[in-house]
Amino acid sequence: MADFEPKIVAFCCFYCAYSAADLAGSMRLQYPANIRVIEMPCSGKTDIRVLLEAFEDGADGVYVLGCMEGDCHFLKGNFRAKRRVRQAKKILDEIGIGGERLEMYNLSAAMGPRFAEIAREFTDRIRKLGPSPVKLKPGAATEKTPSQKVNP
Known part of the structure; x- marks a missing residue:
């Protein structure tokens, strides 16, 4: 497991967190690739189903980045996202994947260094946890190619 590189998905609010990611890149800050x-469009649009599907599609860890609390461009989107992440963490614990593989953070657009710091810290956390249990189960879903995905 020493060569384990986790696959991590970060769902970013366009107005703040995505801008922070862009700023981190502009500042040439180093964070895991x-x-x-x-x-x-808003962290509040991140549905529980989408969070769980990220794990099903092979993610070892997932985090949601929203606006600072009270500063959401859609008023309460980040509070909605926080509630959904909390519910999804409970589901992940119940099904044996582990809620610690999912997290919610709040950033402003000016927090590029914090974006890079979160990416490093979360990657370290997932490295310590090891590969997702979904990947370890026989017959478990592996990373799907676009042609394998089924549209509802």
Whole structure:
């Protein structure tokens, strides 16, 4: 497991967290290359199903980055996201994946260094936890190619 590089998905609010990620890049701050940033119109649009599907699709860890509490461009989106992350963590604990593989953070657009710090800290956490149990179960879903995904 010494060569384990976790696959991590970061769902980022367009207005704040994604801008912080952009700032981190502009500042040439170093953070792990295994973070897959997904831009969301608002962290409140991150549904529980989407969080769980990220694990099903092979993520070892997932985090949601929203605006600072009280500063959401859609008023309460970040509070909605926080509640959904809390519910998804309970589900992950119940099904044996582990709620510690999912987290919620709040950032402003000016917090590029904090974005990079979160990416490093979360990657270290997931490295310590090891690969997702979903990957270890026989017959478990592995990373799907676009042609394997089924549209509802």
